Amino acid sequence: MDSRLLDILVDSFPKILIPGLTVTLPLTAIAFSIAMVIAVAAALAQFARVPVITPICRFYIWIFRGTPLLVQLFVVFFGMPKVGITIAPFPAAVIVFSLNEGAYCAETVRAALEAVPSGQLEAGLCAGLSYLQTMRRIILPQAMRTAFPPLSNSIIAMVKDTSLAANITVVEMLRATEQINARVYEPLALYIEVGLIYLLFSTVLTWLQRIGEKRLSAYENRGV
Amino acid sequence: MLLRVENVHKSFGALKVLKGVELSVDKGDVVAILGPSGSGKTTLLRCVNFLERADEGVLTFDGERFDLARMAKRDVSRLRKKTAFVFQSYNLFLNKTALENVTEGLITGRGIPKTEAIKTARRALDKVGMLDRADHYPSQLSGGQQQRTAIARAIAAQPEILYFDEPTSALDPELTGEVLAVMRQLAEEGMTMLVVTHELGFARTVSSQVVFMEGGVVVEAGPSRQIFEAPRQERTRVFLQTDQT
Ligand SMILES: Nc1ncnc2c1ncn2[C@@H]1O[C@H](COP(=O)(O)OP(=O)(O)OP(=O)(O)O)[C@@H](O)[C@H]1O
Ligand SMILES: [Mg+2]
Numbered sequence: 001m002d003s004r005l006l007d008i009l010v011d012s013f014p015k016i017l018i019p020g021l022t023v024t025l026p027l028t029a030i031a032f033s034i035a036m037v038i039a040v041a042a043a044l045a046q047f048a049r050v051p052v053i054t055p056i057c058r059f060y061i062w063i064f065r066g067t068p069l070l071v072q073l074f075v076v077f078f079g080m081p082k083v084g085i086t087i088a089p090f091p092a093a094v095i096v097f098s099l100n101e102g103a104y105c106a107e108t109v110r111a112a113l114e115a116v117p118s119g120q121l122e123a124g125l126c127a128g129l130s131y132l133q134t135m136r137r138i139i140l141p142q143a144m145r146t147a148f149p150p151l152s153n154s155i156i157a158m159v160k161d162t163s164l165a166a167n168i169t170v171v172e173m174l175r176a177t178e179q180i181n182a183r184v185y186e187p188l189a190l191y192i193e194v195g196l197i198y199l200l201f202s203t204v205l206t207w208l209q210r211i212g213e214k215r216l217s218a219y220e221n222r223g224v
Numbered sequence: 225m226l227l228r229v230e231n232v233h234k235s236f237g238a239l240k241v242l243k244g245v246e247l248s249v250d251k252g253d254v255v256a257i258l259g260p261s262g263s264g265k266t267t268l269l270r271c272v273n274f275l276e277r278a279d280e281g282v283l284t285f286d287g288e289r290f291d292l293a294r295m296a297k298r299d300v301s302r303l304r305k306k307t308a309f310v311f312q313s314y315n316l317f318l319n320k321t322a323l324e325n326v327t328e329g330l331i332t333g334r335g336i337p338k339t340e341a342i343k344t345a346r347r348a349l350d351k352v353g354m355l356d357r358a359d360h361y362p363s364q365l366s367g368g369q370q371q372r373t374a375i376a377r378a379i380a381a382q383p384e385i386l387y388f389d390e391p392t393s394a395l396d397p398e399l400t401g402e403v404l405a406v407m408r409q410l411a412e413e414g415m416t417m418l419v420v421t422h423e424l425g426f427a428r429t430v431s432s433q434v435v436f437m438e439g440g441v442v443v444e445a446g447p448s449r450q451i452f453e454a455p456r457q458e459r460t461r462v463f464l465q466t467d468q469t
Contacts, residue, residue, distance in 0.1 A: 117315075120317065122311070123309075127308070127328060128301075129329060130301060219361040219363065
């Protein structure tokens with residue numbers, strides 16, 4: 001490897017990593033947290049078949065799962081100003097990623113709720129718990145255990161998907177890389193470098209997933 | 225009289241499962257419901273504890289009358305706190321230990337302070353011989369141990385009546401004894417119980433009353449002794465003879 005290339009890689013590393021730590025990860029963390037709130041609420045509403053809310057949830061999920069994420073970003077960032085709503089790049093990305101991820105995770109959580117044996121709800125009611133208490137104390141914790149691996153998958157996918165925010169001028173890792181590349185033109189080396197940093201983030205998350213699963217599996221069969 | 229149901233009707237689609245069932249339970253009674261498979265025993269019990277909504281029927285509980293087809297939510301939750309249900313498949317809370325299974329209904333359901341609830345729960349677990357397994361999760365317990373824990377959960381809040389739906393049917397034969405022994409002990413202590421069972425031995429020796437159901441109606445009801453020794457109805461006689469092994 002020639003020394004110019006090596007210098008470029010060493011020099012660019014912090015310039016890519018820092019937007020990763022200050023933009024990519026916060027974007028993922030904030031949007032995923034909001035998405036989880038949306039997902040649990042939408043899943044519970046559908047599970048309980050709340051009138052009016054349930055069809056609204058179905059509609060929301062239909063829209064956000066049925067259209068490309070990039071199109072959603074464009075509509076909010078480039079489209080909304082046309083109707084007088086101008087949103088800065090980062091908040092626009094937070095809104096879109098939250099709503100998009102919320103739609104997918106709502107389905108994950110709903111499926112997990114439905115996978116809890118129906119006897120659990122009946123037992124809760126017969127033990128003197130209200131419907132809401134049973135959901136909160138018995139059904140939801142079991143469902144979240146089931147949903148944990150697919151939700152971990154979703155957050156790992158999301159870390160990488162935030163690179164799409166580059167298209168609405170959010171200077172996250174990919175856009176930071178592009179800016180460096182525009183100056184030095186080393187696309188192969190630089191894009192591999194940013195790819196490796198994404199891989200590092202994903203690896204850490206995978207590792208956190210393992211730990212999380214271990215802790216959550218406390219009540220699962222450890223053999224009698 | 226603690227509990228009385230009259231004229232209970234329930235259909236699933238076109239299938240009429242209950243066709244005017246009537247039965248009553250006095251305080252301290254142990255009433256066994258017998259009958260062939262599909263006769264509607266489980267459905268009846270589920271209607272009585274509002275897990276199914278009856279199409280028609282009157283429930284009298286502790287002197288209060290309720291329309292089973294139009295129960296108010298408030299009445300349902302109030303009555304459920306005076307009763308308890310033991311399921312065929314135990315249905316212990318899978319994410320809770322044995323102890324937490326018992327305290328959950330006390331603390332969350334009834335607002336009893338935690339320390340007091342734990343004391344009560346430990347007493348209940350002790351009674352069913354499960355105190356040494358208090359910290360185990362359901363997945364770490366045998367079927368018999370799970371069902372005994374479920375009974376502890378049921379009795380902890382001192383319900384006025386306990387409903388059982390074939391509490392030993394899901395168990396290996398060698399484990400039914402430990403559960404039946406607990407039930408027998410509860411009966412001796414004067415607990416009021418309404419028990420759907422296939423255990424004729426239990427019905428004969430423990431229950432005070434027997435209700436024989438077939439085809440969605442009560443064919444015959446009376447003191448256990450009379451039903452076993454001198455059933456009035458031919459169908460009861462046939463059932464008791466063929467089912468006895
Ligand atoms: N949720 C349901 N939907 C449709 N049919 C049902 C439902 N629950 C019960 N049934 C039907 O109602 C009839 C009576 O069922 P039930 O479980 O009350 O009988 P059972 O007397 O408890 O029988 P077993 O001794 O086998 O437990 C059966 O034909 C059953 O298939
Ligand atoms: Mg049954």
